[in-house]
Amino acid sequence: MLGAIVVHKADARPAWVLVPREGDPRAAVAAVVITGGASYASTTLSALVEARLQKSGFPSVEARADRDSFRLRSLVETPERAVEFTRALQKALSTPVSAGGPELGLVSRRVVSLKRRPFEAPIVASVARCTGELGILASEPAPDPVSPEGLAALERARTLSYASLRVAFAVVGPSPLTDGTAEGWASGDKWPEGASVEPDGSSDDEVGVFAAPARPAGPPRVTLALTQRRADAAVDAAAQAGSTEGALVARLRALSVPFRVVEAVGTARPQGGCVGLTLEALRPPPSGLEEAAALAATIARQEVEARARAVPEEAGRDRGLGYLGTRAVRSSSDPREAAELAALWSLTAPASSSDERGHAVVALSAKGPAQATTPWPHSSRPARRDSLRHSIAPTRRGHSRCSNDATGWSADKVSSGCSRRAPAACSPKAKWMRA
Numbered sequence: 001m002l003g004a005i006v007v008h009k010a011d012a013r014p015a016w017v018l019v020p021r022e023g024d025p026r027a028a029v030a031a032v033v034i035t036g037g038a039s040y041a042s043t044t045l046s047a048l049v050e051a052r053l054q055k056s057g058f059p060s061v062e063a064r065a066d067r068d069s070f071r072l073r074s075l076v077e078t079p080e081r082a083v084e085f086t087r088a089l090q091k092a093l094s095t096p097v098s099a100g101g102p103e104l105g106l107v108s109r110r111v112v113s114l115k116r117r118p119f120e121a122p123i124v125a126s127v128a129r130c131t132g133e134l135g136i137l138a139s140e141p142a143p144d145p146v147s148p149e150g151l152a153a154l155e156r157a158r159t160l161s162y163a164s165l166r167v168a169f170a171v172v173g174p175s176p177l178t179d180g181t182a183e184g185w186a187s188g189d190k191w192p193e194g195a196s197v198e199p200d201g202s203s204d205d206e207v208g209v210f211a212a213p214a215r216p217a218g219p220p221r222v223t224l225a226l227t228q229r230r231a232d233a234a235v236d237a238a239a240q241a242g243s244t245e246g247a248l249v250a251r252l253r254a255l256s257v258p259f260r261v262v263e264a265v266g267t268a269r270p271q272g273g274c275v276g277l278t279l280e281a282l283r284p285p286p287s288g289l290e291e292a293a294a295l296a297a298t299i300a301r302q303e304v305e306a307r308a309r310a311v312p313e314e315a316g317r318d319r320g321l322g323y324l325g326t327r328a329v330r331s332s333s334d335p336r337e338a339a340e341l342a343a344l345w346s347l348t349a350p351a352s353s354s355d356e357r358g359h360a361v362v363a364l365s366a367k368g369p370a371q372a373t374t375p376w377p378h379s380s381r382p383a384r385r386d387s388l389r390h391s392i393a394p395t396r397r398g399h400s401r402c403s404n405d406a407t408g409w410s411a412d413k414v415s416s417g418c419s420r421r422a423p424a425a426c427s428p429k430a431k432w433m434r435a
Helices: 039-055 079-094 104-116 122-131 148-161 175-186 231-242 247-253 289-310 322-331 335-347 382-390
Strands: 006-010 013-020 027-034 062-065 069-076 167-173 206-211 221-228 259-268 273-281 360-366
Touching: 006 175, 013 175, 013 335, 027 039, 027 079, 027 335, 039 062, 039 069, 039 079, 039 104, 039 148, 069 079, 069 335, 079 167, 079 175, 122 206, 122 221, 122 259, 122 273, 122 360, 167 175, 167 335, 221 231, 221 289, 231 247, 231 259, 231 273, 231 289, 231 322, 247 259, 247 289, 273 289, 289 360, 322 335
Parallel strands: 013 167, 206 360
Antiparallel strands: 006 013, 027 069, 027 167, 062 069, 221 273, 221 360, 259 273
């Protein structure tokens, strides 16, 4: 039995979401904490809070970080335990970082893991700024948390994230448990309001080529990341892009150098969303790799933008979780994941920009050193560089620059979906990291 999902918002307190449902072996509580778009801050603060919660009586708490935020979840048996979880998290975020603290050991280990596999090139980091993927460049600073510089950075992250505007809680379980939790949360201590998150990244489109020596040998790949003003539009557009029955798959297969959709990921961000697509050539082009990649990227952008525009906007900020958010929560069989998604969707909001086209990043990768790891050299193959850059130029609805090379398409014919990896079955997840 499923009850109505209720989102509570009050001054000086984080949002909390009640998801009443029967049939789960145990109830679950979760929290999402927004850090503001830096992988180092998310990694270090999530480890700090996880260690403090374990010490506060939640030894089985799970923490997962991404670029924008980190998520905490735990199974609970009673409403009192769910309330204790929220109070323990408030204490963990409100307590300043001190040199020599016992939790710094876990923080240091997480920083080592973060630095172990850096992004291959700056263009890959630009893609991650859209998709929210956790990671840093080898050249980015990531100080040891026990050093004065590391302690100062961790304390800054803690101070910024200890704010009612940056935290949300959710509980999933039988109605008596969710109702009891709501009563306890309503009587909790007040939080500082804090500041909302500023948009992350440049508004200019970017293109780049890089080598991917760690990837198994295979055809070149094109990665396309497209920001969207609304998270629900991003998730829906990614679902349609990854559908084996969708227009994008058909159009890419019809090209003279056909491509396939390796992965389609819809990402809900604190402000807006992102569609991340990975395309792979089905056979080596006889010549002009950049031209073939540009054509595939152009078609992909057209399809994504057309589908995103076709998703109706839900009126009002107090819309609860929205249709796609509610469906993602309802579709999750794990109560911990359902609570996580409920908290996440309660925090996401449309980006302030009115430009529905958004920002695009196109990255072309190949196995080995055949492709340069630096941005496009101005003295090398300028025509091909321009052709790939042309692929992220704005397009008009219903207009295709590549109509002679692709099958017809219509945004009116596509159906609503959820985030998926093509061609696997649909998965209703939508996370700020990869879904």
